[in-house]
Amino acid sequence: MTETMRALIAGRGPEWVLADVPVPQPGAGEVLIRNRASASNNADMPMLAEADPSSGGSGDEFIAGYEYAGEIAAVGEDAGEWRIGDPVMGTYPSAFAEYLVVDHRFVLPRPLGLSPEIACALPTALLTEYGALRVAGFERGRSVLVTGATTGIGFIGVQLARTLGASRVIATTRSADKRDLLVSLGADDVVVTSEEDLTEAVLGATDGRGVDLVLDHIAGQTFAQCLPATAHDGHVVNIGRLAGPASTIDLDALSYRHLTVHGVSFGFSRDWETVPILDALHAQVLPAVERGEIRPVIDSSFACEDSLDAANRLRSGEAVGKVVLAFE
Numbered sequence: 001m002t003e004t005m006r007a008l009i010a011g012r013g014p015e016w017v018l019a020d021v022p023v024p025q026p027g028a029g030e031v032l033i034r035n036r037a038s039a040s041n042n043a044d045m046p047m048l049a050e051a052d053p054s055s056g057g058s059g060d061e062f063i064a065g066y067e068y069a070g071e072i073a074a075v076g077e078d079a080g081e082w083r084i085g086d087p088v089m090g091t092y093p094s095a096f097a098e099y100l101v102v103d104h105r106f107v108l109p110r111p112l113g114l115s116p117e118i119a120c121a122l123p124t125a126l127l128t129e130y131g132a133l134r135v136a137g138f139e140r141g142r143s144v145l146v147t148g149a150t151t152g153i154g155f156i157g158v159q160l161a162r163t164l165g166a167s168r169v170i171a172t173t174r175s176a177d178k179r180d181l182l183v184s185l186g187a188d189d190v191v192v193t194s195e196e197d198l199t200e201a202v203l204g205a206t207d208g209r210g211v212d213l214v215l216d217h218i219a220g221q222t223f224a225q226c227l228p229a230t231a232h233d234g235h236v237v238n239i240g241r242l243a244g245p246a247s248t249i250d251l252d253a254l255s256y257r258h259l260t261v262h263g264v265s266f267g268f269s270r271d272w273e274t275v276p277i278l279d280a281l282h283a284q285v286l287p288a289v290e291r292g293e294i295r296p297v298i299d300s301s302f303a304c305e306d307s308l309d310a311a312n313r314l315r316s317g318e319a320v321g322k323v324v325l326a327f328e
Contacts, residue, residue: 001073006327007097008307011051011061016096016307021063024101026076031104033088034073036116038065038095039296040323041124041152042240045314065096065325067124069116072107079104087112091123092268096304098327105275106268109282111290121296121322122289125156127266128239129215130285131277133160135262136213136235140165145202147172147226148217148242149182149190152296152322157215159294160285162186170205172198172222178320181297198222202229210234210257220244227253237262297321303328 005023008016026032044064053059069089072082082088087110092102108126110119138144144161148154149171161169163186171187173179179190191201203210210231216223220243226236227249236259254261266274288294299319302310304327313323 005098006304007063007094008065008304008325009061010048010064011053011057011059013054014049014052015311016048016064018304018307021097023099026074026079026101028077029079029104030076030101031072031079031082031107032074032076033068033090033100033102033107034070035068035095035098035100035327036070037068037120037301037327038325039067039121039124039152040310040314040319040325041066042242045311048311063094063097063100066091066093067120067122068092068095068100069110069118069120070327071110073099076104082107089114089116089119089123091127096307096325096327103268103271105271106278108278109286111286114289117301117324117326118296118298120324121152121298122156122294125153125296126160126281126285126289126294127274127277128153128264129157129160130281131266131274132157132215132237132239132262132264133164133213134277134280135264136237136260138164138166138213141167142212143168143170143206143231145170145172145211145214145226145229146187146217147198147214147222148240149173149187150175150178150320151217151240151242153239154215154217155185155297155321156294157217158182158185158187161215163288163293164284168206168211170202170211172218181320185297193222198225199229206231213237215239218243220247223247224249227257227259230257230259233258233260235260235262237264239264299323301326 217240
């Protein structure tokens with residue numbers, strides 16, 4: 001095995017820098033992944049900017065990225081049942097590199113026939129959306145609203161709710177031209193928030209009852225609009241804050257409807273929370289991925305040498321789905 005690898009480093013300027021760095025070695029409870037492809041996440045560009053020393057950033061250098069797909073290259077002691085060569089995928093820090101070391105509990109098997117370029121765009125969304133549904137006590141037959149459904153993880157939320165047996169899936173988007181895509185992924189109704197009032201549209205689609213569960217990726221005043229659109233004794237889960245972290249809500253809508261609000265952020269330091277979700281994915285979700293019932297939406301793919309083009313695509317705000325970086 002080579003002693004050095006290519007990795008995209010943040011903290012050296014306004015862009016990721018492709019550099020040769022030592023290949024990490026797995027310790028106890030860890031595995032070494034030979035990464036083939038990585039996918040973008042919403043945190044990537046803010047973290048790059050915050051580390052940029054030329055614009056007042058921290059200057060702290062780190063290997064960027066969180067999502068990967070490849071195969072096991074080495075196994076440390078007490079690292080479960082993983083074997084060298086096993087196809088895998090997952091979400092873990094320092095993923096924009098040819099190799100990364102991962103806590104073995106955070107690794108998911110990559111379904112047979114699923115290429116790394118596709119698989120790398122799944123793990124964060126599967127963990128987040130499935131985890132949010134579990135937190136809210138989702139059961140087959142419940143109705144689900146997915147706000148910001150055309151985000152990378154929102155696309156998966158729509159498919160996951162449908163696959164797990166939601167009675168009705170309502171998706172929101174700001175762009176009418178995304179309607180057909182969302183319907184093809186499993187949405188029964190699409191609310192175009194640039195043209196319709198979210199609360200009124202959801203109530204209209206549910207005969208005035210509201211949805212049982214909300215997966216909210218937007219926050220801001222969208223979060224406030226979700227409350228009166230949720231059925232009595234329903235659940236609202238905030239996942240993302242694309243419209244900002246502040247919201248002015250009507251507490252009557254919260255209290256009189258007896259709603260439960262959850263906030264989720266499945267971090268690597270909360271292994272007691274995250275690992276059981278990943279374990280449950282094996283039986284309840286990964287078979288659907290293998291059957292082709294759940295697929296990420298890929299906007300574009302770039303070689304790691306073309307990371308500037310990938311970053312500019314992310315900055316453009318025009319990407320629909322994930323941007324992928326190849327580390328072949």
